[in-house]
Amino acid sequence: MKTAIVVDDEEKSRITLSTFLKKYCPTIQVVAQADGVVSAEEAFHQHAPEVIFLDIEMNDGTGFDVIERLKGKAFEVIFVTAYNQYALQAFRYSAIDYLLKPINPEELIQAVAKLSDEGRIDQIEKKLEALLINRNALHKIAIPSMDGIRLEEVANIIYCESDNYYTHIHLKSGEKLLVSKTLKEYDQMLCDEGFFRIHQKFLVKLSEIKAYSKSDGGYVTLNDGTNLTVSRRKKDELIGLITA
The missing domain is CATH 3.40.50.2300 (Response regulator)
Structure with a gap:
C-alpha cells in the first residue's frame, strides 16, 4: 500500500x-x-x-x-x-x-x-x-529508455519514425532512440512545436526539411541528407507549410 x-x-x-x-x-x-x-x-x-x-x-x-x-x-x-x-x-x-x-x-x-x-x-x-x-516553456522531453528516463532537448530531435507500437527518435547527433510509445503519442506532443506528420511512419521537424521532390510519389530531403516518403494526402498540406 x-x-x-x-x-x-x-x-x-x-x-x-x-x-x-x-x-x-x-x-x-x-x-x-x-x-x-x-x-x-x-x-x-x-x-x-x-x-x-x-x-x-x-x-x-x-x-x-x-x-x-x-x-x-x-x-x-x-x-x-x-x-x-x-x-x-x-x-x-x-x-x-x-x-x-x-x-x-x-x-x-x-x-x-x-x-x-x-x-x-x-x-x-x-x-x-x-x-x-517545461513549466513556462516546452524545452525538454522525458524519453523512457531501457536504462530509465532520459531528458532530451526538443531542439535536438530531427524526426520520429514509427515501428508498430514503438517509435525511433532520430537526433541531430546521429543517435537513434527506441521508445515504447506510439508515433501518435509523439505527434500529439510535438505537433505544436514545429513538427508535422508527413506519413503514417514519419513525424518530421519542418525546420529540418531541406527540399521536397515530387518524383517517386513525393519525398522530403532533410538537412542531414535523409530522404523520407510523403503520403499523397499529406502532400498539399506539407507544401503549404514549407512555402508559407
Whole structure:
C-alpha cells in the first residue's frame, strides 16, 4: 500500500477524490489533505507520503510551486486538474500522469495502477525535473529508455519514425532512440512545436526539411541528407507549410 496526500483548494474536490481512492484504489491510503501550496508542504513534511494527488491552480500558488518546494524529495505525483492545454503538454513532455476533472473512476484506477510500475527514484526525479523545466516553456522531453528516463532537448530531435507500437527518435547527433510509445503519442506532443506528420511512419521537424521532390510519389530531403516518403494526402498540406 502507498500513502498519499490530496492537494486541492476546493474541499468538494478533495472529498470526492479521497472517496474515489478509498472505493476504487485499495492500494492507496490517503493520510492527509491540503488546500494549497503551504499546507501541502506542511502535510508532506509531516506524513512523508509516497504519492501526491495535486491540483494546478490554487489560491496561494500552483501545483508547480509545490513541486519546486519539495525538490529533492522522493515522491510520485498525479496531477488532477481542469482542462488546460499548455499544462497537459507539460505533463506529456515530462511523462507525468494527470487526471481531468470531473474524475473518471476508470482513469483514476489506470493512473494508480501505473504507480506500481514507476521503478527507481532517480527516474521519478527526472520526470519532476523535466516538469519544472517545461513549466513556462516546452524545452525538454522525458524519453523512457531501457536504462530509465532520459531528458532530451526538443531542439535536438530531427524526426520520429514509427515501428508498430514503438517509435525511433532520430537526433541531430546521429543517435537513434527506441521508445515504447506510439508515433501518435509523439505527434500529439510535438505537433505544436514545429513538427508535422508527413506519413503514417514519419513525424518530421519542418525546420529540418531541406527540399521536397515530387518524383517517386513525393519525398522530403532533410538537412542531414535523409530522404523520407510523403503520403499523397499529406502532400498539399506539407507544401503549404514549407512555402508559407
